Amino acid sequence: MSNLDKTSVGEPALTVTHPLVKGEVGPGCAKVDPIVIADSVTRQFGGLKAVDVAHLEIPRGQITALIGPNGAGKTTMFNLLTGFDKPNTGTWEFDGKSLAGVPAFKVARAGMVRTFQLTKSLGRLSVLQNMLLGATGQRGEGLFSSLIKPLWRQQEEENTIRADELLARFKLDAKREDYAASLSGGQRKLLEMARALMSQPELIMLDEPMAGVNPALTQSLLGHIKNLKADGTSVLFVEHDMHMVMHISDWVIVMAEGRVVAEGPPETVMKDPAVIDAYLGAHHDTDLGDLMEDGPNPVLEAERRAREAHPEAASEDDGYAKPEERA
Numbered sequence: 001m002s003n004l005d006k007t008s009v010g011e012p013a014l015t016v017t018h019p020l021v022k023g024e025v026g027p028g029c030a031k032v033d034p035i036v037i038a039d040s041v042t043r044q045f046g047g048l049k050a051v052d053v054a055h056l057e058i059p060r061g062q063i064t065a066l067i068g069p070n071g072a073g074k075t076t077m078f079n080l081l082t083g084f085d086k087p088n089t090g091t092w093e094f095d096g097k098s099l100a101g102v103p104a105f106k107v108a109r110a111g112m113v114r115t116f117q118l119t120k121s122l123g124r125l126s127v128l129q130n131m132l133l134g135a136t137g138q139r140g141e142g143l144f145s146s147l148i149k150p151l152w153r154q155q156e157e158e159n160t161i162r163a164d165e166l167l168a169r170f171k172l173d174a175k176r177e178d179y180a181a182s183l184s185g186g187q188r189k190l191l192e193m194a195r196a197l198m199s200q201p202e203l204i205m206l207d208e209p210m211a212g213v214n215p216a217l218t219q220s221l222l223g224h225i226k227n228l229k230a231d232g233t234s235v236l237f238v239e240h241d242m243h244m245v246m247h248i249s250d251w252v253i254v255m256a257e258g259r260v261v262a263e264g265p266p267e268t269v270m271k272d273p274a275v276i277d278a279y280l281g282a283h284h285d286t287d288l289g290d291l292m293e294d295g296p297n298p299v300l301e302a303e304r305r306a307r308e309a310h311p312e313a314a315s316e317d318d319g320y321a322k323p324e325e326r327a
């Protein structure tokens with residue numbers, strides 16, 4: 001765990017507390033009501049430790065942003081927690097149940113679903129068919145129950161009703177019968193979010209929900225995420241748009257080089273020198289107060305420069321989608 005020595009700047013050591021936190025606020029701090037608790041999670045790619053998280057807790061019923069520069073390990077952390085990738089070490093529990101080593105479809109059934117940085121909607125299926133694939137625990141899936149038509153027919157009808165409600169909520173109802181491939185990038189993001197909600201998850205994890213979304217849809221996407229919280233769903237999202245992070249998150253966790261380097265409520269975390277260091281490197285003369293203003297945002301600027309310098313890293317490819325699943 002990276003620790004910021006708060007006494008080194010000549011100020012008295014302050015114990016910072018927060019209603020969501022048990023004890024002192026800081027990287028890896030315990031939460032009063034965590035929905036996810038992870039310990040010693042590491043994932044190595046060759047010589048690179050993409051994830052090296054000593055301890056992490058996600059608060060229940062809140063909107064938590066996971067931020068950090070490109071390559072910080074955010075997507076890898078998502079992949080590990082949701083069973084799309086296997087860690088070298090580590091354990092974690094979701095809602096009190098250990099989920100380490102549990103495959104993705106069972107993680108989804110347990111109530112933790114995620115969307116992908118690169119959308120994974122199936123282009124040659126209709127929008128409605130994509131939605132129905134998102135439902136978990138269909139009775140027709142079992143060998144014996146699949147033979148009993150009345151059982152799965154009723155389930156399918158219930159799923160279709162839920163799918164139509166969600167499509168209406170995400171303003172995709174007019175596209176119900178269209179191939180997912182015909183949707184715009186932003187609409188596919190919405191479809192993926194709607195599909196994730198088919199299984200009525202406890203925790204939804206959104207990997208860059210705003211990336212590729214037309215600005216006209218941005219506001220409604222923000223509204224959708226706030227509604228999820230209002231419905232009692234916990235939200236964890238990765239986002240580069242700091243205005244969005246400031247605007248809707250209750251809690252912000254910052255990763256850099258695989259580790260959690262800072263966390264806190266948005267208004268304080270953005271002033272944390274460790275956060276600026278993570279984006280700009282250790283040497284900078286940035287006025288941290290700028291982050292709170294409109295206008296040039298040093299974190300966003302650093303992001304933009306990094307993306308320009310490494311367009312391949314900035315692509316939406318998260319490295320996990322199979323080519324045939326790409327719409």
Ligand SMILES: Nc1ncnc2c1ncn2[C@@H]1O[C@H](COP(=O)(O)OP(=O)(O)O)[C@@H](O)[C@H]1O
Binds near residue numbers: 045050070318319
């Ligand atoms: N499948 C993979 N194989 C090799 N390296 C990977 C793989 N996935 C991610 N990485 C590397 O791990 C680091 C973390 O990547 P990632 O989790 O995608 O970061 P973020 O989502 O924060 O931008 C990066 O250096 C990336 O290049």
Ligand SMILES: [Mg+2]
Binds near residue numbers: 074075117318
């Ligand atoms: Mg990523």
